[in-house]
Amino acid sequence: MKDLDLRKKNEAFIHKTKEQDPLFFEQLKKGQTPEFFVLSCSDSRVSPSVITQMPLGQMFVHRNIANQVANDDESFSASLYYALKHLKVKQIIIKGHTDCGGVKAALLDNEEEELQGWISKIRKGLPDKRITNKFSMDDLTNMNVLRQVENIQQHPIYKKYGQHVKVIGYLFHVETGELERIYPL
Numbered sequence: 466m467k468d469l470d471l472r473k474k475n476e477a478f479i480h481k482t483k484e485q486d487p488l489f490f491e492q493l494k495k496g497q498t499p500e501f502f503v504l505s506c507s508d509s510r511v512s513p514s515v516i517t518q519m520p521l522g523q524m525f526v527h528r529n530i531a532n533q534v535a536n537d538d539e540s541f542s543a544s545l546y547y548a549l550k551h552l553k554v555k556q557i558i559i560k561g562h563t564d565c566g567g568v569k570a571a572l573l574d575n576e577e578e579e580l581q582g583w584i585s586k587i588r589k590g591l592p593d594k595r596i597t598n599k600f601s602m603d604d605l606t607n608m609n610v611l612r613q614v615e616n617i618q619q620h621p622i623y624k625k626y627g628q629h630v631k632v633i634g635y636l637f638h639v640e641t642g643e644l645e646r647i648y649p650l
C-alpha cells in the first residue's frame with residue numbers, strides 16, 4: 466500500500482460517505498443500535514466490518530488473539546454485557562479465520578513469557594496435544610471457533626441476558642476472502 470497517511474485516508478472516507486448519504490454523520494451522532502455483537506481475532510487481515518462491507522453503527526466488535534471467550538476476561542465480559550443488556554443486539558457472531566497465528570502458537574509450544582497466559586486459554590479449545598497432528602490447520606481453526614461458540618453459550622452473562630440471542634460461528638478464509646458459516650450448519 467502506497468498511502469499510509471491516515472489523515473488523508475480519513476478525509477477520503479468522509480468525502481465518499483457524505484457523497485452517498487449527506488446526512489450519514491448526523492444520524493450516527495444520535496446513537497448506536499447495532500444488529501451484531503462480533504468477537505473476532507485481532508489479526509489485521511480479518512477486520513469484520515471490512516470483509517462484510519458493514520457501515521458504521523452495525524457491529525459492536527470485541528477483538529482478541531484467536532477470538533477467545535474467557536469467563537475471567539473482564540474486558541470481554543463487559544463488552545458482552547453491554548451488547549446484550551444495553552444495545553440489545555440481535556445476533557452474536559464468533560468469527561475465527563484460517564492461518565490464525567494464535568492457534569498456531571498454541572500448537573507450536575510458543576515459549577514467549579508474555580504470551581503464555583493467553584496461549585493457555587487457546588490451548589484449552591484444541592484437541593489433546595498427542596493427537597493434534599491428525600488435524601489440518603484449517604480443522605483446528607474451525608474447532609477453535611466451535612469451542613468459543615460453546616464457551617459463550619455457557620458464559621454467565623449470556624445465560625442471564627442473551628438466551629434468546631442467536632450465536633453464529635464463522636470461519637473467514639484468508640486465502641479466498643470467503644466467510645464460511647460453520648455453526649449452526
Ligand SMILES: [Zn+2]
Pocket residue numbers: 506507508530531532562564565566567568
Ligand atoms: Zn487469528
